[in-house]
Amino acid sequence: MAKYPLIKSTLKERLLSSHYPEGLPLPSEPQLAKEFEVSRMTARRAIDELEREGYVYRIQGAGTFPTGKRFRQGVFRVRPFKEWARGAETSTRVLQARIVDATPEMGIVMQIPVGDGVIFIHRVRCAGDEPLVIEKRYINAEMAQGLLEHNLAVESIHEVMVEKLGISMTRVEQSLEAVNLRQEEADLLQVPLGTAAFLIRRTSYSGVKRVAYINYWVRGDRYAFQDSFEP
Amino acid sequence: MAKYPLIKSTLKERLLSSHYPEGLPLPSEPQLAKEFEVSRMTARRAIDELEREGYVYRIQGAGTFPTGKRFRQGVFRVRPFKEWARGAETSTRVLQARIVDATPEMGIVMQIPVGDGVIFIHRVRCAGDEPLVIEKRYINAEMAQGLLEHNLAVESIHEVMVEKLGISMTRVEQSLEAVNLRQEEADLLQVPLGTAAFLIRRTSYSGVKRVAYINYWVRGDRYAFQDSFEP
DNA sequence: GAGTGGTCTAGACCACTCG
DNA sequence: GAGTGGTCTAGACCACTCG
Numbered sequence: 030m031a032k033y034p035l036i037k038s039t040l041k042e043r044l045l046s047s048h049y050p051e052g053l054p055l056p057s058e059p060q061l062a063k064e065f066e067v068s069r070m071t072a073r074r075a076i077d078e079l080e081r082e083g084y085v086y087r088i089q090g091a092g093t094f095p096t097g098k099r100f101r102q103g104v105f106r107v108r109p110f111k112e113w114a115r116g117a118e119t120s121t122r123v124l125q126a127r128i129v130d131a132t133p134e135m136g137i138v139m140q141i142p143v144g145d146g147v148i149f150i151h152r153v154r155c156a157g158d159e160p161l162v163i164e165k166r167y168i169n170a171e172m173a174q175g176l177l178e179h180n181l182a183v184e185s186i187h188e189v190m191v192e193k194l195g196i197s198m199t200r201v202e203q204s205l206e207a208v209n210l211r212q213e214e215a216d217l218l219q220v221p222l223g224t225a226a227f228l229i230r231r232t233s234y235s236g237v238k239r240v241a242y243i244n245y246w247v248r249g250d251r252y253a254f255q256d257s258f259e260p
Numbered sequence: 261m262a263k264y265p266l267i268k269s270t271l272k273e274r275l276l277s278s279h280y281p282e283g284l285p286l287p288s289e290p291q292l293a294k295e296f297e298v299s300r301m302t303a304r305r306a307i308d309e310l311e312r313e314g315y316v317y318r319i320q321g322a323g324t325f326p327t328g329k330r331f332r333q334g335v336f337r338v339r340p341f342k343e344w345a346r347g348a349e350t351s352t353r354v355l356q357a358r359i360v361d362a363t364p365e366m367g368i369v370m371q372i373p374v375g376d377g378v379i380f381i382h383r384v385r386c387a388g389d390e391p392l393v394i395e396k397r398y399i400n401a402e403m404a405q406g407l408l409e410h411n412l413a414v415e416s417i418h419e420v421m422v423e424k425l426g427i428s429m430t431r432v433e434q435s436l437e438a439v440n441l442r443q444e445e446a447d448l449l450q451v452p453l454g455t456a457a458f459l460i461r462r463t464s465y466s467g468v469k470r471v472a473y474i475n476y477w478v479r480g481d482r483y484a485f486q487d488s489f490e491p
Numbered sequence: 492g493a494g495t496g497g498t499c500t501a502g503a504c505c506a507c508t509c510g
Numbered sequence: 511g512a513g514t515g516g517t518c519t520a521g522a523c524c525a526c527t528c529g
Contacts, residue, residue: 031517031518032518058495067519068518069521070520073496088527089495089496089497089525090494090525091496091526091527092527209455209456223440225438249456263499288515290513290514299502300502301498302499307515318514318515318516320515320516321513321515322507
């Protein structure tokens with residue numbers, strides 16, 4: 030039998046029973062290797078998996094720390110559109126891209142005063158002429174000046190903001206819902222009214238400031254998340 | 261700079277451009293190590309990440325294969341029902357729990373001969389008298405003898421199987437879809453026909469054997485996944 | 492400067508697949 | 511039996527943190 034699963038489950042038990050105090054590092058990798066009588070690489074492998082599962086985080090030079098009790102809230106990850114539509118020819122249709130005044134709703138989600146400038150971008154992303162995703166972005170206009178001068182049908186908006194405009198995104202919060210498409214969205218995606226879809230709501234932060242709020246509607250009949258894990 | 265990210269991105273490009281034909285293995289790990297002039301462990305690390313991201317899958321003894329062009333990407337995690345229905349009083353209604361003969365469909369998903377015994381369990385899980393989740397489980401009867409003698413309205417089926425019946429679950433594969441509820445499911449969840457819901461399909465393995473196949477329908481108007489990360 | 496995690500090497504043995 | 515991926519070792523050097 031492999032050794033690292035035993036190390037992993039032993040450490041997991043200790044973490045769940047608060048054997049290692051929060052805020053303090055776990056024993057170092059060489060120490061754990063010694064305790065379990067394995068090479069450092071084998072100890073690392075166990076920790077690698079615990080890190081991926083959210084039990085610990087590592088800081089190079091400082092140590093490995095318990096994440097505390099917040100881990101394991103439902104987690105999902107969404108990859109860039111181009112990656113998951115791989116194989117097919119992808120294209121993007123820009124329906125709107127302009128500066129608008131923040132409505133009260135935008136003011137709340139963006140945390141800015143009503144009337145402030147907001148860049149509104151409305152796009153449809155297709156794979157092989159089939160529309161798959163609707164995207165509505167609201168971006169703090171003050172923080173992303175010059176964004177509208179780029180070709181939004183070709184360039185990745187996120188990349189432009191990070192690489193060309195120098196905005197550092199420090200945190201992303203998102204939620205995933207299952208919804209029935211309304212007439213407007215159904216028409217754009219060319220499916221019947223009420224078709225089930227994923228709705229992803231995403232807020233991007235730069236420090237404490239909210240840079241962008243995005244809604245994605247993803248066709249439920251064309252997309253699935255997939256996961257595999259060892260319990 | 262580290263070497264494995266370059267290997268990874270090179271392989272990813274090749275996979276996206278169909279450089280490696282579907283159905284055939286990629287070059288073996290020793291061959292890739294040689295090509296990129298690194299040790300086998302470094303080549304493996306690049307492939308490890310591609311596997312985790314769903315670009316390739318590996319079969320011990322046979323090779324590493326491209327996963328092909330399915331629009332299936334991303335990762336999500338589902339918490340146990342009791343955790344996310346927290347705060348509310350949860351209850352479970354068992355609609356059916358009996359042994360049936362495997363239909364051809366069950367035979368395929370369970371990888372057993374048609375006609376073999378399958379434990380079928382149909383439950384509805386509620387929070388505060390409101391139905392939230394429908395569950396249909398198909399379990400290899402041979403591997404889970406005695407399961408039906410437990411109180412399935414109270415006990416966790418997974419825990420009974422692992423702790424009481426001694427079945428070791430080694431791997432779980434699952435997918436997450438957005439679907440419109442059909443009449444039967446809508447009635448059980450007391451929502452209108454066609455309401456959007458999450459459909460989770462889960463297969464549990466014990467080694468190479470498939471222990472269980474489960475479908476969960478989760479009300480889209482009552483559940484959302486949440487995630488937050490640093491890019 | 493001592494200690495930490497990040498990466499890498501050149502081997503080794505094993506379980507498994509396949510013709 | 512040859513080849514594959516799965517695991518492991520005992521080292522090494524590096525970038526980074528911290529007192």
